[in-house]
Structures are given as C-alpha cells and as structure tokens.
Amino acid sequence: MTKSIGLRPREGHPNPTVVHVEGGLLNAMGLPNPGVEHFLGELRRLKDWGIPVVASFFGETLEEFVEVASRLSEAGVDALELNCSCPNVEGVGVLGGDPGAVKRVTEAVKGCVDRPLFVKLSPNVSDIAEVGRAAERGGADGLTAVNTLRAMAIDVEARRPILSNVIGGLSGPALKPVALRCVWELYEEVEIPIIGCGGISTWRDAVEYLLAGASALQIGTAIMIRGLRVFREINMGLRRYMEEWGFKEVSEIVGLAHETRIQQGR
Amino acid sequence: MSDWRMKPESNRAVRVLRVVEEAEGVSTLYFRDPLCREAQPGQFVMVWVPGLEEVPMSLSTIDEESSITVKAVGPTSGALTSMRGGALIGLRGPFGRGFTIMGERPLLVAGGIGVAPLKPLLERMLTRGLKPTMILGAGTRDRLIFLRRFRELLGDRLHIATDDGSLGYRGLASEYAENLLEEHDFDIVYACGPEGMMAAVYRAAERFGLPIQVSLERYMKCAVGLCGSCAIGPYRVCRDGPVFDGDMLRRVLDEFGHRRLDPSGRPIQLENG
Numbered sequence: 001m002t003k004s005i006g007l008r009p010r011e012g013h014p015n016p017t018v019v020h021v022e023g024g025l026l027n028a029m030g031l032p033n034p035g036v037e038h039f040l041g042e043l044r045r046l047k048d049w050g051i052p053v054v055a056s057f058f059g060e061t062l063e064e065f066v067e068v069a070s071r072l073s074e075a076g077v078d079a080l081e082l083n084c085s086c087p088n089v090e091g092v093g094v095l096g097g098d099p100g101a102v103k104r105v106t107e108a109v110k111g112c113v114d115r116p117l118f119v120k121l122s123p124n125v126s127d128i129a130e131v132g133r134a135a136e137r138g139g140a141d142g143l144t145a146v147n148t149l150r151a152m153a154i155d156v157e158a159r160r161p162i163l164s165n166v167i168g169g170l171s172g173p174a175l176k177p178v179a180l181r182c183v184w185e186l187y188e189e190v191e192i193p194i195i196g197c198g199g200i201s202t203w204r205d206a207v208e209y210l211l212a213g214a215s216a217l218q219i220g221t222a223i224m225i226r227g228l229r230v231f232r233e234i235n236m237g238l239r240r241y242m243e244e245w246g247f248k249e250v251s252e253i254v255g256l257a258h259e260t261r262i263q264q265g266r
Numbered sequence: 267m268s269d270w271r272m273k274p275e276s277n278r279a280v281r282v283l284r285v286v287e288e289a290e291g292v293s294t295l296y297f298r299d300p301l302c303r304e305a306q307p308g309q310f311v312m313v314w315v316p317g318l319e320e321v322p323m324s325l326s327t328i329d330e331e332s333s334i335t336v337k338a339v340g341p342t343s344g345a346l347t348s349m350r351g352g353a354l355i356g357l358r359g360p361f362g363r364g365f366t367i368m369g370e371r372p373l374l375v376a377g378g379i380g381v382a383p384l385k386p387l388l389e390r391m392l393t394r395g396l397k398p399t400m401i402l403g404a405g406t407r408d409r410l411i412f413l414r415r416f417r418e419l420l421g422d423r424l425h426i427a428t429d430d431g432s433l434g435y436r437g438l439a440s441e442y443a444e445n446l447l448e449e450h451d452f453d454i455v456y457a458c459g460p461e462g463m464m465a466a467v468y469r470a471a472e473r474f475g476l477p478i479q480v481s482l483e484r485y486m487k488c489a490v491g492l493c494g495s496c497a498i499g500p501y502r503v504c505r506d507g508p509v510f511d512g513d514m515l516r517r518v519l520d521e522f523g524h525r526r527l528d529p530s531g532r533p534i535q536l537e538n539g
Binding site for chain 2: 010017
C-alpha cells in the first residue's frame with residue numbers, strides 16, 4: 001500500500017506536519033510524493049521482488065485522476081486506491097464529500113483501468129453510506145473506510161496552531177470507534193467489499209473491524225508505537241482468536257456482528 | 267488522565283536557558299527536558315520554532331541541562347542560532363537509535379557541525395573510563411566547535427584537522443583518520459560530518475577490518491517511522507537510524523555518500539557525492 005501518488009512531484013506542507021495528541025496522531029503531510037513518473041521506477045523494483053502493490057493515487061482534476069490511474073494500471077500495480085478524501089489538501093478533500101463527484105471520478109477512472117479499484121472514503125461527511133453507494137454505482141470494486149478526521153492542535157505556550165497547515169487529519173485509537181461505525185453503516189448499504197482502517201493497533205481492533213463488515217484491513221499509525229512487527233502480531237492474535245472460537249476462514253466472521261444483532265432483536 | 271504527554275512523541279514547549287555562540291552562525295541552545303536527560307548519545311529531537319518550521323537536531327548535551335548545537339543554513343536554523351535565553355521552542359523526541367558504546371580504544375571523527383552527536387558520546391565514554399581519541403575537523407580554525415571543551419577532556423588525544431591548515435593537520439578529517447588508523451591500534455570508529463567524509467571514514471574502517479558507527483542526516487517529516495521521507499534503502503533514518511553500523515551501511519552503499527531524497531521523495535545528488 002503506497003502513500004498517495006499524484007501526477008507531478010509535490011513536496012507537501014512544511015513541518016510541523018505531525019502532532020501527537022491524546023489517543024492518536026494528527027498529520028497534515030500535504031500529499032508529498034515524487035510524482036507518478038518517478039514512482040513507476042520504484043514500482044518496477046517492487047515488482048521484481050514479487051511484492052504485491054496497491055497504489056493510492058489522487059488528482060487535482062478528474063483528468064489527472066484518470067491519467068495517474070491509467071499509468072499505474074499499465075505499469076502493473078495489483079490494485080488501485082482512489083484517494084478522494086485527503087482532509088488537508090484543498091480541493092482533494094472536498095471531492096470526497098460530494099457523492100455525485102465521487103461517482104463521476106470513480107466511473108471515469110474505472111473506464112480506463114483494468115485493475116481492481118478501491119475508493120477511500122472520508123469520515124468527514126454526514127452520511128458516509130450515501131458516498132459509498134455513489135462509489136459503488138460508479139463501478140468501484142471495493143471501499144476503504146476511512147481516511148482521517150479533520151482535527152487540530154494548539155500549543156498553549158506558543159499560543160498558535162502547531163501544524164503549519166493549521167488543520168490536519170486525526171488517526172490512531174481515537175479514530176477507531178468513528179471508523180468502525182462507518183464500516184458498519186457501509187456494510188448495511190453496499191454489496192462490494194470494505195477495507196477497514198482507522199486506529200487498528202491490536203488483534204482485538206482487527207476482529208472488531210471484521211465483525212463490523214470489513215474483509216481486509218489497513219494499519220498505519222500503530223507502526224509509530226509498535227513498529228513494523230505490528231502486522232505479524234495482529235495476524236498471530238487473529239489466528240489464535242479464530243482457533244479458539246472454531247472459525248476456519250476469516251470470511252466467516254466478516255460482518256458477523258450484523259447477524260448476531262438481528263438475533264438479539266428477536 | 268494517562269501520561270501521554272510524557273511520551274517522546276508528544277510536542278512540548280521548553281524555554282531556552284541560554285545560547286552559546288560556538289562559531290559564526292553556530293550556536294548551542296541549552297534547555298531542561300526530562301526526556302532528553304534520559305536520551306542515548308546520537309538520538310535526535312524535532313525542534314519547532316513557532317511560526318517557522320520543525321527540524322531534526324542531534325542532542326549535543328545529554329544531562330540535567332541538555333542542548334542542541336545548530337548551524338544556520340535556512341530560516342528555521344537561522345532563527346535558532348539567533349535566539350536568546352528565554353525564547354520558547356517546541357520539542358518532540360528523543361527519537362531513533364543512538365550510538366552503541368563498544369570496544370576499548372575508540373576513534374571518533376567529527377567534521378564541522380557533525381561534532382554535535384559525538385560530544386555526548388565522548389562524554390559518556392569518559393564517564394565509563396574509556397580513553398577515546400578524537401579527530402576534530404573543520405574548514406578553518408575558527409570553525410572548530412567545542413575545541414576548548416575537548417582539549418580539557420582529551421588533552422593530547424585530541425587531534426585537529428583543518429582544510430586550510432590554520433590549526434593542526436592540513437586536510438580532511440577523513441584523510442587524517444586514515445593516517446591515525448595506520449599508526450594506532452583502534453578497535454572501533456565513530457564518525458559524523460558531511461556524508462562524503464563519513465563514506466571515506468567508512469571505507470577506511472572497512473579496510474582495517476574495524477566496526478564503525480556513523481550518524482546520518484536526511485530530510486524528515488514525521489520522525490516516528492510512518493511517512494518514509496527519510497528512507498535510505500530498506501531503512502528509515504528516523505527509526506532504524508540515525509546511527510548506522512557497518513552492516514547497515516553495506517546494504518545502502520548505492521545511496522550512502524551519493525544521494526538522498528528531497529521532500530517529494532525524489533533522489534538528489536549529495537554535494538561531493
């Protein structure tokens with residue numbers, strides 16, 4: 001899973017771009033990336049090593065989304081994730097709150113790529129299911145839920161916002177209950193698979209997301225505290241959980257909490 | 267509430283106690299910080315100047331009063347060097363993997379502002395009863411940083427190299443290091459300075475079959491291992507470094523001394539690369 005790639009190189013916002021807050025992390029990186037041309041070289045090396053690559057990408061216009069996605073697809077990425085929800089770059093985040101625009105850009109990209117296309121949704125909307133349905137109607141093969149929540153921090157001694165961009169996105173444990181609710185609502189409304197993310201740090205978090213309806217997971221912020229071993233630790237915990245409760249496939253627990261809720265209601 | 271504010275990742279404001287000018291455009295800023303007091307030599311902090319940027323800086327003193335030693339190269343470092351006591355700076359850290367004290371006859375090679383992380387290493391070695399030798403290098407005698415302090419600590423185990431020969435050996439610290447390695451029986455080498463210098467010292471250490479640790483510098487954003495801005499080969503300088511040993515350097519020889527990533531993640535050639 002790459003950081004988001006755009007058409008041209010971008011330096012991103014000046015530092016400070018990261019603030020540690022209670023229960024999570026704020027970031028306003030500003031989509032720094034070397035541009036799609038340079039990335040294709042890095043992609044070739046990853047492919048040589050046999051590593052599956054999901055490329056996150058963004059554009060500032062519909063045409064840019066299509067061009068970047070086409071080039072990534074032609075170069076052989078295994079899947080694409082359309083980032084229409086970066087909360088701290090003007091223009092890019094706005095798109096994710098407009099169901100009509102999400103449908104249009106999904107449709108346009110889907111028409112030019114022959115790889116699975118996931119759409120990463122923003123939690124900064126009043127009805128995420130509506131945006132999810134729009135992406136599904138646009139032809140998305142899956143949804144990633146969710147990107148970061150708009151947030152900020154102020155240094156009380158310096159008496160000013162810490163992030164150079166003032167506003168950033170909140171990730172980590174504080175985001176988890178919100179993101180989990182988003183996955184839950186999407187699972188009730190869409191047919192396509194959901195990739196859950198937001199504050200997953202332990203195997204219990206992972207199981208919660210699966211029970212809410214996610215069939216795959218992404219982990220980011222937890223690397224800060226737990227290091228790269230967090231992936232192995234969560235896989236091991238998940239395996240133990242499955243064995244303990246007699247599940248053979250992860251798919252058996254995807255969305256399971258929705259069924260047991262109905263049973264409770266009877 | 268929990269103690270999340272007392273973690274290294276947390277932003278905190280500290281007051282600069284005093285500023286000591288070491289050379290033109292190079293100043294040491296002293297401050298009190300309980301987390302920095304517990305740091306390992308070679309670890310770094312992210313230093314924020316409110317209104318300007320946040321930049322990575324090695325700790326140059328690790329004690330009740332810790333310090334950073336800053337060379338003015340841009341607006342933020344320039345603002346730091348011209349600060350006075352009482353000014354407010356933001357800190358995150360200490361971060362990264364510092365130096366590991368090994369061996370009994372260490373050689374420390376410092377070039378320019380690269381002396382900053384080697385100073386607390388040297389001080390800790392002396393506390394432990396080791397007898398380190400140091401080469402302190404700079405362009406000219408006025409740019410030798412911590413000269414008086416090191417003379418007091420090391421006596422004749424301090425060697426000077428200046429490019430213009432205004433004091434000590436005339437030439438590069440790395441050349442002088444090769445001479446010393448030839449003549450003396452060191453069992454480990456530590457280096458920090460311009461990357462071309464560190465690469466030369468690395469090659470010399472390899473030739474003499476000695477272990478080496480160097481402290482690398484890269485453009486950094488998050489400093490906590492997430493964003494990849496400071497990547498070199500399979501490593502993140504902020505997390506796996508900034509101190510690299512010979513085994514790690516061997517895996518990044520195509521980049522070490524040659525190129526680094528710019529803020530967008532594209533490689534750029536290093537000067538003297």
